[in-house]
Every structure is written in C-alpha cells, then in structure tokens.
Amino acid sequence: MTPHSAPTGHPDPALALLPMAGTPRVRSDAARNRDALLCTAARMVAEEGASAVTMDRLAAEACVGKGTIFRRFGNRAGLMAAVLDGSEAEFQARVMRGEPPLGPGAPPYERLIAFGVARFQESVQRIDLLEAAGGGRSHAAYSFGLLHVRHLLAELGVEGDLPLLAAAVLAPLEVPLLRAQLEVQHLPLERLTAAWIDVASRVVGVSPTR
Amino acid sequence: MTPHSAPTGHPDPALALLPMAGTPRVRSDAARNRDALLCTAARMVAEEGASAVTMDRLAAEACVGKGTIFRRFGNRAGLMAAVLDGSEAEFQARVMRGEPPLGPGAPPYERLIAFGVARFQESVQRIDLLEAAGGGRSHAAYSFGLLHVRHLLAELGVEGDLPLLAAAVLAPLEVPLLRAQLEVQHLPLERLTAAWIDVASRVVGVSPTR
C-alpha cells in the first residue's frame, strides 16, 4: 500500500502545511484510514472503473466503516476529487517544473496552448473519474489551472478582467461539455483541440500557431 | 390544471409534428399523465424549490405511479429538463420573434451580446432547476442556443470551426461554472456579464461595445 501524497486531516489542505498552535495533531488512526481509503479507491478505479466504486464496497475493501469515508471526504464527489488529486499533483509538477513548452522556459503563448492541450488529454484520459467527481476537479486543482492561465494572460499583456478571462478560456475544457462533444456528437479530440487553440488565440489577440 | 406546451409522447419531439405512418397515436391516458406530471412538477418547483420534488412525492401528488414518471422522462434530470422546456419555449420565442436587439432586426453583434446577457439572466433565475436537471438544459434547448450563436457568428463573418466556436462562446454560460462564480467566489453578475462580452467580442474580432 503506497501512501498517498495528499495532505491528511485538515479541512483546508492549504492550511495544513504546519501544525498550528491550538490545532491538535491528526490522530494516527485517522491518517492511516485516510491513506487506506485513497489507495483502495485508486486501485478499484484502476481495476474496475469509477462507477464500480460504491461506498459500501470501498468501506469493506479498505476495512473501515462507511461513516469514516464520509467524515473524511464529505461525499462521493469529494472522494473522487481526492483520488484525482493524486495524479493532479504530477500534472502540476509538469507545469511548474517540467519541460517546455508546458513547463517554464517557453514563451507564454506556447505555454498557454500546451497547457490547454495537456488538459484536454488528461481530462479525456480520466473522464469517468472526473464525472464521478461531480463533473469537476477539486477546488485546489481548478484554482491552480485558473491561476496559471491568468498568469500567462498577464505575461501576454492581455488587458481586462483577467480572472474571468482565464475562467472563460478554460470553460470549453470543462468535463460536461467535453463529454457531450466526444460521446454524443462524436467529434474527434483533434478538432476540439484545434477549435480551442483558435479561441484562445483570439482571446490573447494573436493569430493561432500550428 | 393548465395543459403544458411541450409535445406529448414521442421520443423525439422534433419528429412529433405529424403523426407518421406506422406510428400509432399516443394513448390518451399517456398524454393525460404526462401533462399532469409536468403541471404538478412545475407547481411544486415554484412553491418549494426543485430539491423538494422527490419522485415519490411527485407521483403521489400527481396521482400516478412512480414508474410512469420514469417511462416518460427517463430520470430525474429528464423530468427537470422537461419542466424547463416550458419557459425555454418562451425564451426561444423572444429570440426568434421578439423585440431587437434579442430578436431579429438588430445587427448580429448586438444580437449576440443580447443573447448572452439574456441567457445569463435566465440561467441565474432558474439556477436551482437547472442544477436539478443535471447542470444543463434539454438537448433541444442547448442545440437551439448553439445554432443561434453559430448563425450569428456566420453573419459576422467569423472564420473557423463555427460549431465549436459557438460552443466555446457559450461555455462560460454553463451552469456549474456560473454557480461556482456566483455562490463560491461571490462575484457579481454584472462582472460576469462584462467579462463574457469581452470574450465574445474578442472571438468575433470587434472591440466591445458598452
């Protein structure tokens, strides 16, 4: 059982970097159960798909009570988002410290396009898990993408309401729309990607490359 | 009990305009039950909100069996989408035959902006019902908006993959994103609208008006 990398126990992971005065430590059984749940859930998703992970089965296979799952993750969507955060960390590392053009070093426009393309691919790959997570990522994962795009837009000299422009640029990558276009309309991913590059180029005000 | 305006009985409303040869007429009890369900559901939504409409309660109040609801509408989301289609018809009438700038007569750019603004307002107004409908509208309602925007983009001389450009322009209006921005980030609707106008203007290649 490989321990999971997500922070343990605190309501807001961003505040969990240091144990704060007055905040008692996370109990060891809580941490152990959390890791067991995430590992078991990830394995079940990999083996049988997200829809096969019922809360009862997960509780049984992880040898914990059902209430423990809901205490830790709130609901099924929260659990799936936490499972997603495992691979999300690796994605973020590729963006922050990886090779250009996704990582630092490339010009901002190339990084923006690379980010969109990578997000498309990653979303398609995990689309069933993303849907089980309620059609979205964890708040942390979504905010990361938003901040990154906003930063790139600023570097590109885009004027306007950058937080909302970034959200609008990312909106066509959202899972419900993606699923409808891929599975109902049967559009090829390349076409979706090309159209997104077109839109992103129009928003930043350059003519699309490639 | 006012009869509901949605078409009755056929799987695909678009094909229900004429009774086709070989397709038997809709049975009168089926039509009656369908109307009763839609009226009762609309009333319950208006009085108590969408979340108060459970399938058991709806069946009891409409004096039909639960199975009947699922036969007609497939699932809860389908039912809510059908309820939404009642007001959606009025919205479509405003777009197709109403006053400019939403209706015909205004230049295409003004019509596009008016459409987005109207969709924002209408979505905010019915956001709980839209969420109960699974975060989206019926296929018919969504396709209508898509076709309208695509038509306006064509009139504006926009080049590119118009169906997907239209989808991208409409993506920031989708309910999950809208809800996150309004209720989690507490952004004012005016700011969302202004940012959308900015994005739409960039896509069509004009400087934003007002």
Next chain:
DNA sequence: TTGCATTCCGGACCATAGTCCGCATCACGC
C-alpha cells in the same frame, strides 16, 4: 357492443448515497 392485441400503468422492490450516536481508540500529562 364486443373481442382482441397493444400499450401503458402502478406500486412493490432493489441499490446506493448519506446520517447518527454509542462505543472504542488515541494522545497527553502524571
């Protein structure tokens, strides 16, 4: 009107998400 084939109805039944509280387990101070 009556008989017949078709379609639809209805509510018992199932699966699963989410709640609750008595009780076990833990961390800490002595």
Next chain:
DNA sequence: GCGTGATGCGGACTATGGTCCGGAATGCAA
C-alpha cells in the same frame, strides 16, 4: 504505566433514485 478527556470509528438506519412485471386501460375492427 495509567487515568482522562477528546476524537474518531463503524455499522445499523433512512431517504431516494431507478427497475420490473402482472394486470388494467385503451384503441381498433368487425
């Protein structure tokens, strides 16, 4: 070690979406 208060555990329980099939209502033809 050991007592003690706090914290978390766990599984029985509830609520609700969705399924299924025996039987009734319907429409058509004679």
